[in-house]
Amino acid sequence: MTVELKPVQALALWQNVVLETVRRDGPDLSSRQLAILLTVYLTPPPHTVRGLASSLKVSKPAITRALDTLGQLDLLKRKRDDADRRNVLVQRTVKGSVFLRDFGDLVVDTAGRLDA
Amino acid sequence: MTVELKPVQALALWQNVVLETVRRDGPDLSSRQLAILLTVYLTPPPHTVRGLASSLKVSKPAITRALDTLGQLDLLKRKRDDADRRNVLVQRTVKGSVFLRDFGDLVVDTAGRLDA
DNA sequence: CTAGACTGATCCGGTCCCGAAACGGATCGG
DNA sequence: CCGATCCGTTTCGGGACCGGATCAGTCTAG
Numbered sequence: 001m002t003v004e005l006k007p008v009q010a011l012a013l014w015q016n017v018v019l020e021t022v023r024r025d026g027p028d029l030s031s032r033q034l035a036i037l038l039t040v041y042l043t044p045p046p047h048t049v050r051g052l053a054s055s056l057k058v059s060k061p062a063i064t065r066a067l068d069t070l071g072q073l074d075l076l077k078r079k080r081d082d083a084d085r086r087n088v089l090v091q092r093t094v095k096g097s098v099f100l101r102d103f104g105d106l107v108v109d110t111a112g113r114l115d116a
Numbered sequence: 117m118t119v120e121l122k123p124v125q126a127l128a129l130w131q132n133v134v135l136e137t138v139r140r141d142g143p144d145l146s147s148r149q150l151a152i153l154l155t156v157y158l159t160p161p162p163h164t165v166r167g168l169a170s171s172l173k174v175s176k177p178a179i180t181r182a183l184d185t186l187g188q189l190d191l192l193k194r195k196r197d198d199a200d201r202r203n204v205l206v207q208r209t210v211k212g213s214v215f216l217r218d219f220g221d222l223v224v225d226t227a228g229r230l231d232a
Numbered sequence: 233c234t235a236g237a238c239t240g241a242t243c244c245g246g247t248c249c250c251g252a253a254a255c256g257g258a259t260c261g262g
Numbered sequence: 263c264c265g266a267t268c269c270g271t272t273t274c275g276g277g278a279c280c281g282g283a284t285c286a287g288t289c290t291a292g
Contacts, residue, residue: 003121005227007220015154022151023173035138038131057139059251086258086269104123111121165240175281202239202288
């Protein structure tokens, strides 16, 4: 799938994808939650609360709350670090993998439809 | 700018753009607000509250509130319809145009960096 | 003229998220 | 050991947002 990506088409792509996610009554993720989800799945582990907070330039409690929500949605899970039990390692779940795969497909499909 | 867009790259693109918008201390728009903004700027007018509510499958108060916020940020403005004074027409602003142009550039630049 | 329809704004009770500060548990250095 | 430090979580008061119900203003058909 090759896309000629000019600013106006980038915006159209964004519009269609965001519009679709808003219309769906699926999990209504905030920007931060989505940023965390994508970071955990696309960036090599380990992922800690303070690491994510630093990466997103956001407070630690904000990360904790986002992990609560994402964990409740089963898109992500916590795991105590056995080596240093102060740490919490953020890990992937099957459901999260499926969610992101679907999301990637949505973007690609939308981009493809813009080509025409 | 041509991009070979596979799912994994679509996700990486999304991650980098969302990450950047989260990091910036600019206006922190929700998905709905962004969807409204993009719709007003990319879809032919007129745009009414009830039309946007129907388009996004969201309640009217939600649209009204989002317009309050976006109006306060000067990214959008309301205008009474002189032909039918019950209607409110949602219109663009200079600042909104600049914001979306910058956002489009951000997406294009990010996509370009993924190519390498 | 007026009764009804329609539009966007507002009210309401409730939920969620915000960052600063304080917390308990875990680890490390002396 | 034991104080200092680090980690993630919880608490707190405040603000933003949610949808259903309702409101005031406007238009229109009879």
